[in-house]
Amino acid sequence: MDATAYVRDIALAARRAASQLALSTAAVRDGALRACAAAIRAQAGALQQANRQDLARSGELGLSEAMIDRLRLTPARIEAMAAALEQIAAQSDPVGQTISASNRPNGMRVEKRRVPIGVIGIIFESRPNVTADAAALCLKSGNACILRGGKEALHSNLAIASVLRQGLASAGLDQAAVTMIDNVDREIVTAMCRAEGLIDLLVPRGGEALIRAVTQAATIPVIKHYAGNCHVYVHAEADLEMARRIVLNAKCQRPGVCNAMETLLVDQAVAETFLPQVLSALDQAGVELRCCPRCRPALAAAGLDQLAAKIKDAAEQDWRTEYLDLVLAVRVVDSLDQAVEHINAYGSAHTDAIVTRSIAAAERFVKAVDSSSVMVNVSTRFSDGGEYGLGAEVGISTDKLHARGPMGAEDLTTYKWIVTGEGQLRG
Amino acid sequence: MDATAYVRDIALAARRAASQLALSTAAVRDGALRACAAAIRAQAGALQQANRQDLARSGELGLSEAMIDRLRLTPARIEAMAAALEQIAAQSDPVGQTISASNRPNGMRVEKRRVPIGVIGIIFESRPNVTADAAALCLKSGNACILRGGKEALHSNLAIASVLRQGLASAGLDQAAVTMIDNVDREIVTAMCRAEGLIDLLVPRGGEALIRAVTQAATIPVIKHYAGNCHVYVHAEADLEMARRIVLNAKCQRPGVCNAMETLLVDQAVAETFLPQVLSALDQAGVELRCCPRCRPALAAAGLDQLAAKIKDAAEQDWRTEYLDLVLAVRVVDSLDQAVEHINAYGSAHTDAIVTRSIAAAERFVKAVDSSSVMVNVSTRFSDGGEYGLGAEVGISTDKLHARGPMGAEDLTTYKWIVTGEGQLRG
Numbered sequence: 001m002d003a004t005a006y007v008r009d010i011a012l013a014a015r016r017a018a019s020q021l022a023l024s025t026a027a028v029r030d031g032a033l034r035a036c037a038a039a040i041r042a043q044a045g046a047l048q049q050a051n052r053q054d055l056a057r058s059g060e061l062g063l064s065e066a067m068i069d070r071l072r073l074t075p076a077r078i079e080a081m082a083a084a085l086e087q088i089a090a091q092s093d094p095v096g097q098t099i100s101a102s103n104r105p106n107g108m109r110v111e112k113r114r115v116p117i118g119v120i121g122i123i124f125e126s127r128p129n130v131t132a133d134a135a136a137l138c139l140k141s142g143n144a145c146i147l148r149g150g151k152e153a154l155h156s157n158l159a160i161a162s163v164l165r166q167g168l169a170s171a172g173l174d175q176a177a178v179t180m181i182d183n184v185d186r187e188i189v190t191a192m193c194r195a196e197g198l199i200d201l202l203v204p205r206g207g208e209a210l211i212r213a214v215t216q217a218a219t220i221p222v223i224k225h226y227a228g229n230c231h232v233y234v235h236a237e238a239d240l241e242m243a244r245r246i247v248l249n250a251k252c253q254r255p256g257v258c259n260a261m262e263t264l265l266v267d268q269a270v271a272e273t274f275l276p277q278v279l280s281a282l283d284q285a286g287v288e289l290r291c292c293p294r295c296r297p298a299l300a301a302a303g304l305d306q307l308a309a310k311i312k313d314a315a316e317q318d319w320r321t322e323y324l325d326l327v328l329a330v331r332v333v334d335s336l337d338q339a340v341e342h343i344n345a346y347g348s349a350h351t352d353a354i355v356t357r358s359i360a361a362a363e364r365f366v367k368a369v370d371s372s373s374v375m376v377n378v379s380t381r382f383s384d385g386g387e388y389g390l391g392a393e394v395g396i397s398t399d400k401l402h403a404r405g406p407m408g409a410e411d412l413t414t415y416k417w418i419v420t421g422e423g424q425l426r427g
Numbered sequence: 428m429d430a431t432a433y434v435r436d437i438a439l440a441a442r443r444a445a446s447q448l449a450l451s452t453a454a455v456r457d458g459a460l461r462a463c464a465a466a467i468r469a470q471a472g473a474l475q476q477a478n479r480q481d482l483a484r485s486g487e488l489g490l491s492e493a494m495i496d497r498l499r500l501t502p503a504r505i506e507a508m509a510a511a512l513e514q515i516a517a518q519s520d521p522v523g524q525t526i527s528a529s530n531r532p533n534g535m536r537v538e539k540r541r542v543p544i545g546v547i548g549i550i551f552e553s554r555p556n557v558t559a560d561a562a563a564l565c566l567k568s569g570n571a572c573i574l575r576g577g578k579e580a581l582h583s584n585l586a587i588a589s590v591l592r593q594g595l596a597s598a599g600l601d602q603a604a605v606t607m608i609d610n611v612d613r614e615i616v617t618a619m620c621r622a623e624g625l626i627d628l629l630v631p632r633g634g635e636a637l638i639r640a641v642t643q644a645a646t647i648p649v650i651k652h653y654a655g656n657c658h659v660y661v662h663a664e665a666d667l668e669m670a671r672r673i674v675l676n677a678k679c680q681r682p683g684v685c686n687a688m689e690t691l692l693v694d695q696a697v698a699e700t701f702l703p704q705v706l707s708a709l710d711q712a713g714v715e716l717r718c719c720p721r722c723r724p725a726l727a728a729a730g731l732d733q734l735a736a737k738i739k740d741a742a743e744q745d746w747r748t749e750y751l752d753l754v755l756a757v758r759v760v761d762s763l764d765q766a767v768e769h770i771n772a773y774g775s776a777h778t779d780a781i782v783t784r785s786i787a788a789a790e791r792f793v794k795a796v797d798s799s800s801v802m803v804n805v806s807t808r809f810s811d812g813g814e815y816g817l818g819a820e821v822g823i824s825t826d827k828l829h830a831r832g833p834m835g836a837e838d839l840t841t842y843k844w845i846v847t848g849e850g851q852l853r854g
Contacts, residue, residue: 221828242850249852378848401648402829414827421805423669425676
């Protein structure tokens with residue numbers, strides 16, 4: 001099979017659909033989203049049947065319990081997919097907005113107007129609901145999408161895409177606006193990565209290995225996040241009770257997700273007071289603690305000898321690790337600047353927080369920490385599209401170009417310069 | 428030499444400078460720009476001396492007259508460089524602007540705030556004034572830059588960068604904010620292309636071969652434009668006198684630049700009337716005409732037999748060619764939709780224009796043409812940063828991600844999400 005030709009044919013069909021979408025009204029696109037939601041509800045049985053085919057192969061593919069859980073389509077999850085489509089339909093239209101406009105001295109009007117990007121390629125693993133979410137956000141923003149899911153969810157993904165295409169057709173839109181690739185050959189991914197002039201943007205979602213492979217192979221733009229190595233820094237002027245609550249929430253409320261805290265940084269000015277209380281509470285919550293050499297003396301001074309004996313020594317590698325588990329690295333830092341240095345050196349530019357009562361400290365931290373989300377006196381767990389008011393999210397970007405942090409439908413748009421005049425000539 | 432290590436050392440120094448710039452005020456950065464302007468004026472003699480070293484090698488390097496002209500630093504050009512720095516200093520500050528902000532139901536404030544990107548790599552050829560312009564726009568927007576110019580301008584570029592670094596130092600800024608690479612080894616470019624986590628963005632400027640090489644090698648974001656294959660479409664409802672003037676301006680006013688017209692599309696409804704007048708005028712202006720088969724009959728019908736005999740037949744390749752010269756491809760199209768199809772198939776997404784009196788036709792063209800600049804009733808020659816009111820420009824992007832069309836200082840920024848609360852926890 002010629003993977004390049006295979007991808008080209010799919011992409012050319014998607015481009016024709018994208019041309020149609022670029023001329024479509026929001027009413028038509030939103031109507032299509034609602035038709036897709038209705039089709040998903042009407043065909044829930046067929047979706048579950050396809051899903052059972054994937055589940056039947058999960059043992060053979062050696063999937064873990066967690067992966068099987070992500071793969072499973074329950075009636076509740078199918079309803080959630082349909083509801084998400086309706087919510088996206090109800091959002092305001094990002095397409096056609098005037099970003100800026102000015103009248104030039106020669107009478108020309110120069111406008112920057114928001115438009116769809118064109119064709120978005122989404123490469124993902126496991127969870128079949130990504131199919132519906134990603135397709136819906138692309139459709140909302142006037143883009144066609146080419147989806148390539150993992151082989152473990154192939155039947156489920158194809159069934160969802162088929163239902164969505166029925167929804168598109170019933171709204172009078174080209175079905176090629178949503179294409180699920182049914183070929184699980186790795187060469188297809190490579191061909192997508194090199195589809196210059198055919199695919200405008202790739203969004204890989206999944207494990208770090210997948211994302212690195214896509215980034216290395218790509219000659220077209222990629223937006224991604226590798227990891228969420230998130231920090232909370234407790235400043236010298238922190239409200240320590242607030243800090244304790246934020247630390248526990250950021251670590252324990254859902255440790256397996258990318259915006260959970262992985263390293264706690266405590267200012268030396270409050271280390272002796274704060275470390276005994278926070279480390280005790282984390283220990284009681286079942287968190288394994290990997291600490292710098294300055295933590296043990298603080299525990300011993302507070303008479304917490306048992307805990308001092310229990311905590312482990314942090315190695316350099318711990319500062320770089322996204323545990324996604326009830327494990328926490330802890331370091332005492334000399335100053336706000338050292339905290340910033342640590343975060344910028346070891347972090348992943350995802351989400352980092354400061355707890356402080358000082359406006360000046362907060363502002364310095366916000367400016368100096370080079371991350372997509374910087375939190376002041378709130379838990380890192382809030383960094384997602386829903387909490388930011390974006391509705392659904394295509395993903396989270398730790399890149400700096402085009403979109404940063406949680407990405408909504410607006411982040412799947414670009415702009416055009418539109419210059420209007422009455423025959424102006426360049427002199 | 429280890430090119431990777433060489434680039435890493437330079438980039439790490441640039442990152443430290445970028446960290447300082449991220450905390451700097453606009454007053455300090457603008458002061459540095461004015462100090463740079465003063466230093467350029469004060470050391471004009473040294474700049475010309477360095478330039479003479481490059482000019483002396485131009486024969487040996489086999490440079491064309493046009494290249495030698497671009498390379499030459501005259502007193503007027505040195506003064507223009509200094510004046511551009513002062514103009515950039517006078518622009519409004521793009522850094523720190525609030526792009527959007529909202530208060531969430533739980534009381535958190537979520538703000539998108541504009542911030543510098545970090546370290547920008549600029550890879551360019553020939554013209555030494557790019558050194559000053561690019562460095563100034565990076566400094567304005569709070570970014571450090573790593574510049575890699577062509578070997579033909581090495582002495583001039585190093586001299587300009589040295590003067591700029593004196594300006595930075597006199598304003599108390601880290602000189603590593605502007606670094607000109609003095610090594611002309613090709614491996615340096617490859618290492619820059621792969622400097623993940625070190626260089627945040629690459630902007631290649633120059634011939635298509637250079638830009639393709641950078642894009643192919645890059646694992647970090649690249650913003651670029653390959654070519655300017657620009658079109659003017661004369662619609663059925665065009666003011667034909669306006670159309671004639673726009674066509675002549677777009678082709679002849681400065682044919683060697685990227686926003687000059689390369690293909691004229693004429694609607695069949697006006698072909699018989701318009702082609703004789705516009706092709707005669709273009710011929711008189713010395714333009715070589717490469718025409719589709721429908722042009723010659725229109726000329727013959729108007730009695731222009733000599734011109735009908737003189738025009739050449741357009742080949743498929745002509746629709747793809749950026750002549751950068753007094754040569755024009757001409758095609759009669761059946762409709763607006765066929766014009767759009769031609770432009771999207773053969774164009775370079777740079778700048779494309781329609782001439783029409785119809786609002787509906789203009790709006791359809793604007794939506795359907797997938798180009799960074801779409802002009803209505805004005806010459807394509809207006810698509811540049813100065814004409815759009817951006818001041819200087821870093822380059823023109825025909826990409827769709829991050830920045831599209833002429834790029835000013837604002838396009839060298841990204842944003843952060845800043846979330847502020849009073850101890851909010853995720854439930």
